[in-house]
Amino acid sequence: MNKINNSKIETLLKKVANVRALQICSLNIKTHQNPIVIEIFIKKTNGDDISLDDCALFSTPASEEIENSNLLNCSYVLEISSQGVSDELTSERDFKTFKGFPVNVELNQKNSKIKFLNGLLYEKSKDYLAINIKGKIKKIPFDEVLKISLSTLKD
Template sequence: MNQENKNKLENLLKKVAYVRDFEICSLNIQTNQNPIILKIIIKKTNGDDITVDDCALFNTPASEEIENSNLLNCSYVLEISSQGVSDELTSERDFKTFKGFPVNVELNQKNSKLKFLNGLLYEKSKDYLAINIKGNIKKIPFDEVLKISLCTIKD
């Protein structure tokens, strides 16, 4: 499939998604497979989680639009899925959900001599992030924090 047809297909699918309050995160066309595989990753525009039912709901109209467009003149498999869970914690919901989980905190080296801290997520406030490092609660001002990610604890 050439780039022009891929762009047309992606724009067509974005319109189908928009009507259903979804957004296309990515479209991957694996032409080296027989039949070719169209992998579409969607998310909800309101930020809610994608369910299996949402994927099924998007599948039928997406298939119909692909068929009606005549952009693919071969057999294909259509796979609809969600983005999954990101390792990076960004939303208030993330911080509540993963309280007590191991995190890696990347620090701004302008304000801190350390580059990373590992510990258990303890608390997030407006001004600081608190992590439990081997039983000691360390409060880190947010101006020192670059990124907070889920991880595995290293001894």
């Protein structure tokens, strides 16, 4: 079997994605399967959610580009999907959507032993994150916050 040039395939598919205001988040070529599987995770460059139609509309031109490039001389399956919803909050939209939801906040405080705080998402400003911990609002400066993610409630 010929060596598959992942970077050439990725470059090709990025062009197809860019034309459609899409971005490739990850590309995984599974050569150990027969036929090989090309797994592509896409997202919209404007941050909107990816629909099934978006995946379908990307699939045909992506297939055609791969065929026309002659980079693969074997049969393959193209799997297009979105990354889905991450539990990490990053965008302004995330913070509005999940206000009042339980969150875990990972801290990088050098002077404190506290690494994690749990509470209800209260507010995000440009300087700080505020969470409600048992009825008390705690403001955490953003330079101390490493990661904010939705909490999965455990019994």
